Amino acid sequence: MVDALRSALPADRLLLDPDVVASYVHDEAEWAPHGEPAAVVRPRSAEEVRAVVLACVETGTPVVTRGAGTGLSGGANAVAGCVVVALDAMNSIVEIDTLERYAVVQPGVINDHLREACAEHGLWYPPDPASSPWSTIGGNVATNAGGLCCVKYGVTRDYVLELQVVTGSGELVRLGRRTAKGVAGYDFASLMVGSEGTLGIVTEVTVRLRPLQHPPRTVAGYFDSIVDAGRAVAAVAAAGLTPSALELVDRQCLVAVDAWKNMGLAVDANVVLLGRVDTPGVEGDAEATRMSACFDDAGATWSAVSTDQAESDALFAARRLAYPAMERLGPVLTEDVCVPKRHVPEMLARIEAIGRRHDTVIANIAHAGDGNLHPLLVAPRDDDAARDRARAAFDDIITAALELGGTVTGEHGVGLLKMDGLARELDPVVLAMHRAVKAALDPHGILNPGKIVAT
Amino acid sequence: MVDALRSALPADRLLLDPDVVASYVHDEAEWAPHGEPAAVVRPRSAEEVRAVVLACVETGTPVVTRGAGTGLSGGANAVAGCVVVALDAMNSIVEIDTLERYAVVQPGVINDHLREACAEHGLWYPPDPASSPWSTIGGNVATNAGGLCCVKYGVTRDYVLELQVVTGSGELVRLGRRTAKGVAGYDFASLMVGSEGTLGIVTEVTVRLRPLQHPPRTVAGYFDSIVDAGRAVAAVAAAGLTPSALELVDRQCLVAVDAWKNMGLAVDANVVLLGRVDTPGVEGDAEATRMSACFDDAGATWSAVSTDQAESDALFAARRLAYPAMERLGPVLTEDVCVPKRHVPEMLARIEAIGRRHDTVIANIAHAGDGNLHPLLVAPRDDDAARDRARAAFDDIITAALELGGTVTGEHGVGLLKMDGLARELDPVVLAMHRAVKAALDPHGILNPGKIVAT
Numbered sequence: 034m035v036d037a038l039r040s041a042l043p044a045d046r047l048l049l050d051p052d053v054v055a056s057y058v059h060d061e062a063e064w065a066p067h068g069e070p071a072a073v074v075r076p077r078s079a080e081e082v083r084a085v086v087l088a089c090v091e092t093g094t095p096v097v098t099r100g101a102g103t104g105l106s107g108g109a110n111a112v113a114g115c116v117v118v119a120l121d122a123m124n125s126i127v128e129i130d131t132l133e134r135y136a137v138v139q140p141g142v143i144n145d146h147l148r149e150a151c152a153e154h155g156l157w158y159p160p161d162p163a164s165s166p167w168s169t170i171g172g173n174v175a176t177n178a179g180g181l182c183c184v185k186y187g188v189t190r191d192y193v194l195e196l197q198v199v200t201g202s203g204e205l206v207r208l209g210r211r212t213a214k215g216v217a218g219y220d221f222a223s224l225m226v227g228s229e230g231t232l233g234i235v236t237e238v239t240v241r242l243r244p245l246q247h248p249p250r251t252v253a254g255y256f257d258s259i260v261d262a263g264r265a266v267a268a269v270a271a272a273g274l275t276p277s278a279l280e281l282v283d284r285q286c287l288v289a290v291d292a293w294k295n296m297g298l299a300v301d302a303n304v305v306l307l308g309r310v311d312t313p314g315v316e317g318d319a320e321a322t323r324m325s326a327c328f329d330d331a332g333a334t335w336s337a338v339s340t341d342q343a344e345s346d347a348l349f350a351a352r353r354l355a356y357p358a359m360e361r362l363g364p365v366l367t368e369d370v371c372v373p374k375r376h377v378p379e380m381l382a383r384i385e386a387i388g389r390r391h392d393t394v395i396a397n398i399a400h401a402g403d404g405n406l407h408p409l410l411v412a413p414r415d416d417d418a419a420r421d422r423a424r425a426a427f428d429d430i431i432t433a434a435l436e437l438g439g440t441v442t443g444e445h446g447v448g449l450l451k452m453d454g455l456a457r458e459l460d461p462v463v464l465a466m467h468r469a470v471k472a473a474l475d476p477h478g479i480l481n482p483g484k485i486v487a488t
Numbered sequence: 489m490v491d492a493l494r495s496a497l498p499a500d501r502l503l504l505d506p507d508v509v510a511s512y513v514h515d516e517a518e519w520a521p522h523g524e525p526a527a528v529v530r531p532r533s534a535e536e537v538r539a540v541v542l543a544c545v546e547t548g549t550p551v552v553t554r555g556a557g558t559g560l561s562g563g564a565n566a567v568a569g570c571v572v573v574a575l576d577a578m579n580s581i582v583e584i585d586t587l588e589r590y591a592v593v594q595p596g597v598i599n600d601h602l603r604e605a606c607a608e609h610g611l612w613y614p615p616d617p618a619s620s621p622w623s624t625i626g627g628n629v630a631t632n633a634g635g636l637c638c639v640k641y642g643v644t645r646d647y648v649l650e651l652q653v654v655t656g657s658g659e660l661v662r663l664g665r666r667t668a669k670g671v672a673g674y675d676f677a678s679l680m681v682g683s684e685g686t687l688g689i690v691t692e693v694t695v696r697l698r699p700l701q702h703p704p705r706t707v708a709g710y711f712d713s714i715v716d717a718g719r720a721v722a723a724v725a726a727a728g729l730t731p732s733a734l735e736l737v738d739r740q741c742l743v744a745v746d747a748w749k750n751m752g753l754a755v756d757a758n759v760v761l762l763g764r765v766d767t768p769g770v771e772g773d774a775e776a777t778r779m780s781a782c783f784d785d786a787g788a789t790w791s792a793v794s795t796d797q798a799e800s801d802a803l804f805a806a807r808r809l810a811y812p813a814m815e816r817l818g819p820v821l822t823e824d825v826c827v828p829k830r831h832v833p834e835m836l837a838r839i840e841a842i843g844r845r846h847d848t849v850i851a852n853i854a855h856a857g858d859g860n861l862h863p864l865l866v867a868p869r870d871d872d873a874a875r876d877r878a879r880a881a882f883d884d885i886i887t888a889a890l891e892l893g894g895t896v897t898g899e900h901g902v903g904l905l906k907m908d909g910l911a912r913e914l915d916p917v918v919l920a921m922h923r924a925v926k927a928a929l930d931p932h933g934i935l936n937p938g939k940i941v942a943t
Contacts, residue, residue, distance in 0.1 A: 034748035132726050132830050142842045155728065177671045188669060188677070191646065204917045212826045213858030214643060215895040216632045216682045217902065217913050218940065219922055223645070223678035227671045244728055271587050273610065273699055314769040323653050371667040403668030440670040447672065458672050467674055474921060485673065 034071045034094055034116065041084040048073040048119075057119055063364050064420075065107025065449040072096070073117040079197060079205055079236035082118060086234065086479075087203035089116055095482050097229040100141060100172030101434040103158055103164040105367045108176065108229040108450030109486055118234065120171050124477065126150050127237070134242045135194055135211060140171025140235050145242075146179075156242040159186040161375035162444070163353045168335040171235050177227030178442030181278040181349070184402035185311075185357040186243070188444065197237035198225060211239055224470075229446050230481040232474045249309040250321040251345030254328035255302030255335040259283060259385060259397060261302040263296030263378030265331035266401040269308070270374040272327055274320055278309040278349075286396050286409075289361025293358045298351055302334060306401065307348050355398045359409050364411040366423050369451075370434035371443030374404045384408050391426040393419070405443035431457070447485045455485065489526045489549055489571065496539040503528040503574075512554065512574055513566040518819050519879075520562025520904040525552070534652060534660055534691035536735070537573060541689065541934075542658040545569055550575040550937050553685040555596060555627030558619040558851030560822045561903030563631065563684040563939055573689065574866070575626050581605050583693070589697045590649055590666060595626025595690050595695045599633075602695075611697040614641040617899070618808045626690050632682030634899030636733040639857035643899065645681040652692035653680060656930030666694055667728045679925075684901050685936040687929045704732055704764040705776040706800030709783030709791040710757030714738060714840060717759040720786035721856040724763070725829040727782055729775055733764040733804075734857025741810035741851050741864070753806055757789060761856065762803050814864050821865040821878050824906075825889035826898030829859045839863050846881040847868040848874070860898035886912065902940045904934075910940065911933060 038047055048054055059067040071094065076082045089096050098118045099109035101131045111117050112237060124141035131154050138147055144158075144165040150434045151158050161180035162168055168178065174196070195209035209215075209222030225233055256262040262281055284303050306328060310321040321338045326363040328336040339345050339411045359365050372380045381397070384406070388395035410426055412419040431441050441447075441454030456464060467486040472478070482488065493502055508926055514522040526549065531537045544551050553573045554564035566572050579596035586609050593602055599613075599620040606613050616635035617623055623633065629651070632644045652666035664670075664677030680688050704898070711717040717736055724734060739758050746753045761783060765776040776793045783791040794800050814820050827835045836852070839861070843850035854861040864880055867874040886896050886909045896902075896909030911919060923942040937943065 046527050091674050131728075132722070133828050134725075158911050177675075183669060190675065200884075200917065200921075206915050206917050208918065211893065212828060212860075212895050212896050212898070214634050214638060214826050214855075214860050214898040216897050216899055217910055218685075218918070219683055219907070219925060220632075220645065220678050220681065221918070221921060223675050227676065228674055232674075244730065245871050267587070269796075270589075273586075275699065312768075313771050316768050336538075371669045373588050373667060400669075403665075436790045438666065440665050440672045442671050442673055443667070444668040451672070455672055462655065462661050463663065463673070463676070466655075466661075466676060466929060470674060470925055473924035473928040 034092060037088040037092065038072055038074060038116070039086065041088050042074060042076065042081055046074050046076055046081060048075060057117050060099070060104035060107060060109040062105050062107040062448060062450055064366050065081050065110055067110035068113030070111040070115045070117045073119060075119045075122045077122055079199065082199045082234055082236050083203050083205055083438060085116060085118055086199050089479050090203055090477050093477065094479060096479050097481050098234050100169030101167050103168040104172060104176060104448060105369070105445045106450045108446050108448030110449060112406070112483055121169065123236070124159060129154055129156070131156065133211065135239050136242055137237065137239045138170050139237060140169060142170045144168050144170060144173060145429070151242055152245060155245050157193065157243055157245045158240055160189045160192060163356060170238050174226050174235050174238055175229050176446040177444070178402065179405065181280060181400060183400065184279055185275050185277045190223055192240045193226050193238065194221055194241050195239035196222050196235050197227055198233035198235055200233050201477055201480045227446065229448060229484055231471060231485055232480065241354065246277065247311045247313045248342070249311040250317060251339045251348065252310065252321050252324045252336065253348065254306040254333040255340065256304040256306065256333055258302045259381045260378050261332040262306050263381040265306055265328045265333065266377045267375050268327040268331050269324055269402065270301045272323055274324055276308045276324060276402055277311040278307065280307045280352050281397060281399040281401040282307070282352050282355055282396040286359060286398055287351060289358035289362060290351045290354045293361060296347060296351060301423070307352060352398065356409065359396055359411060363413050366427055367445070368406065368408040368427060368430050369442045369445040370430060370439050371403065371405040372434055372437045372439035376437040377401060377404050380406060380433060380437055387426050387429045387433065391422040391443035393423045393426045394428065449484060452485065452487065489547060492543040492547065493527055493529060493540065493571070495577050495938060496543050497529060497536055499533065501529050501531055501536065503530060505525060512572050515554065515557045515559035515562060515564040515576030517560050517562040517905055519821050520565055521537060522565035523568030523570070525566040525570045525572045528574060530574045530577045532577055532692040534654065537654045537689055537691050538660050540571060540573055541654050543936060544934050545658055545932050548932065551934050552936050553689050555624030556622050558623040559631060559903060560824070560900045561626060561897070561905045563901050565904060567938055576624065584609055584611070584653045586611065588666065590694050592692065592694045593625050593696055594692060595624060597625045599623050599628060601775055606697055607700060610700050612700045613647065613695055613697055614842040615644045615647060618811060625693050629681050629690050629693055630684050631901040632899070634855065634860065636735060636855060638855065639734055640730050645678055647695045648677055648681050648693060649696050650692050650694035651677050651680055653688040653690055655688050656932055656935045666690055669679035684902065684903060684939055686926060687935060688938055691718050701732065701779060702766045702768045704766040705772060706794045706803065707765065707776050707779045707783070707791065708794065709761040709788040710801065711759040711761065711788055714759045715833050715837045716787040717761050718836040720783045720788065721832045722763055722830050723782040723786050724779055724857065729779055731763045731779060731857050732766040733762065735762045736852060736856040737762070737807050737810055738852040741814060741853055742806060744813035744817060745806045745809045748816060749809060751802060751806060805855065811864065812867060814851055818866050818868050823861065823863040823865065823885050824897050824900040825885060825894050826858065826860040827889055827892045827894030831892040832856060832859050834863060835888060835892055838887060841885045842881050842888065848878045848881045850881065859894070904939060907940065907942065
């Protein structure tokens with residue numbers, strides 16, 4: 034295989050140093066297994082990706098594609114004997130078209146870099162996973178990444194117009210379109226988004242852009258109990274408000290961030306809700322005031338509307354840092370359930386009870402406004418019993434989410450960690466549809482095999 | 489076949505009267521061919537649809553599904569010996585959930601009926617094809633229908649959360665989800681949207697809703713030439729404005745509407761642009777003024793911002809009636825190309841030239857703001873030569889759209905009329921992907937065969 038790749042690619046595309054290879058074999062789902070790859074390549078063009086896939090077709094070698102490796106479900110983990118295709122070197126912003134309002138990028142472009150480049154033109158690429166300083170657009174597309182702004186502005190799939198894709202047979206195709214509308218054939222672009230490298234390898238992405246967001250007001254609320262905070266979230270939805278973000282962070286996360294970054298977060302609350310309202314003018318002022326009232330009615334110990342950008346940026350920065358901050362304390366098993374908004378208080382109560390039942394530390398961050406909860410299950414390193422308890426808690430959280438009409442993964446993807454959960458969530462007929470479409474589009478079965486659905 | 493259906497369904501579900509059957513054999517794409525069905529059924533439940541499909545699987549009988557039959561590309565036309573499944577009797581609004589902001593409807597619900605029901609709860613279902621008083625949500629899903637508001641609010645696919653579907657093997661499944669977010673497996677719901685009954689039969693639809701739209705301002709502009717109007721459209725996009733509608737209607741259409749409905753449209757212009765701005769407050773006022781200035785700069789002979797709801801409703805009603813009004817004058821071949829916004833003036837100029845070249849009357853309506861143009865090619869009844877010229881013009885318009893980076897169908901779907909165009913637009917590899925996925929999800933090949941892609 035290595036020889037085949039050597040003849041197919043320029044020499045520097047092949048990574049051989051064992052330490053370097055080691056940094057490409059798994060994503061951030063520490064608890065998911067990974068195998069040893071036969072090779073790691075860093076192609077520089079779609080044609081080079083194609084050459085790799087053709088070599089793999091020839092030998093029946095699995096291909097595992099990855100961006101920055103910030104995934105949280107093991108979707109980018111190497112399988113034994115595979116070729117890892119790392120797209121982080123394909124990181125050019127090809128074009129920003131201000132009139133048509135789209136950007137064309139290579140898959141390795143960092144999310145925040147795209148956002149900054151768009152901002153220079155008065156435009157905005159909304160999807161903002163908490164990993165936006167590190168994760169790539171290609172990885173965002175592969176997982177259909179969400180983020181903070183989804184509650185008002187949708188997820189990655191809502192912004193993907195066109196994809197250039199290398200198929201499982203090594204053909205280079207364009208899927209989707211660049212026009213504002215289009216219904217010419219099946220929506221293969223949407224099908225590729227969120228398919229985690231199992232149906233094709235994305236080598237170029239055209240994303241829709243919006244005008245820059247209006248400066249938001251921040252509405253902060255402090256709560257003694259997480260269930261009260263959950264009630265505030267349901268109350269905001271019931272009031273018909275559409276915040277541009279509505280995030281939940283608990284004290285454990287804030288303390289961990291402060292211990293790491295020394296941000297001077299002197300938060301006198303067990304749970305904080307951070308809302309944003311970007312509706313312009315007096316309408317937006319009124320919405321922010323109503324959101325604050327929802328917080329109060331649900332039992333907030335304190336709430337306020339702030340237009341102090343620095344203060345509110347610090348709170349949101351702390352939110353974004355919560356996951357890596359918790360990881361510093363030990364291996365973290367990240368949940369990603371999403372439940373109907375009205376069930377957010379009940380789901381948070383169940384998570385608390387599950388933590389107690391399994392004697393597992395569970396910190397909480399959440400895109401609360403759309404019911405997407407990220408309980409962080411922490412187990413001390415080298416404590417197998419604690420790890421087993423955390424795994425049991427993880428399964429119970431999935432059960433609770435399904436009982437409440439939720440899904441096992443709101444935005445992180447299935448990868449390896451949620452394969453069991455997916456099989457519990459979907460009808461066996463729908464699982465069979467997955468296998469049928471996978472076989473149709475990846476006839477050699479080489480694209481990220483063994484992820485999402487067992488074959 | 490009829491006997492099999494008789495034993496599978498209550499007696500009144502089977503339509504036998506030849507005159508009644510005749511009204512179910514084609515949609516409004518008058519120029520597309522259709523065959524004689526073996527039977528027409530009007531099921532009342534998903535289970536009845538399932539029974540029909542199982543009977544068809546047994547006998548290898550094609551199944552053609554239809555809603556109101558307002559389609560414009562022949563997608564719902566009967567194929568020889570098929571069973572036509574008319575879903576117009578499944579017309580209940582099952583649920584409107586105001587907190588989660590979704591509606592659950594049967595496929596035969598009329599678009600406008602859903603919109604009215606949502607409005608009673610202060611909610612809005614945006615997709616608004618010009619056929620909204622007649623077309624069904626199921627048909628809208630099958631074609632991924634667009635409409636006037638798409639330029640700001642997107643198309644049907646952007647609002648579909650979950651579908652209940654009868655598969656080509658007669659299984660009843662749920663695809664998608666009802667939570668705000670979810671990435672559990674492949675996006676089969678998006679794949680079904682726009683697949684024109686070739687991958688499954690939709691028996692229930694859950695659509696996302698938005699808060700009611702703010703009352704819009706209307707910006708009207710009169711132009712001597714259609715190319716000037718096209719320049720105004722490009723100027724609006726270049727100015728970074730996002731109208732909530734930006735429609736073009738030419739004098740031929742307005743005259744036809746007035747002759748029919750006697751609306752007193754005394755329009756002293758060859759082409760009218762109708763813009764809407766629904767941004768609230770002074771921001772919206774400023775946007776409307778800027779749009780009016782864009783019209784003026786592009787050569788409008790008159791333009792104005794109106795907040796007179798009655799006047800503006802009359803203009804938009806005339807826009808919606810343009811297609812049926814033109815149909816009264818003779819068979820109309822409706823185009824549906826969509827081009828990049830910057831190329832709208834050039835595309836309109838080419839359409840004019842094509843009409844002259846082929847001596848064909850071409851009237852124009854357009855969702856101009858997103859580059860989706862609907863030239864209406866009119867040929868007198870029983871004039872074969874005129875019909876041939878119109879067909880040649882139709883093909884030339886497709887060629888021009890593809891040359892300008894556009895698509896052969898913006899929102900009407902491929903059906904029969906755009907199969908040749910689709911084969912010109914898509915890479916042969918992508919067409920092969922269509923056939924592979926079709927075979928995977930409809931293994932018996934019975935779902936609307938011979939539409940979209942030849943097998």
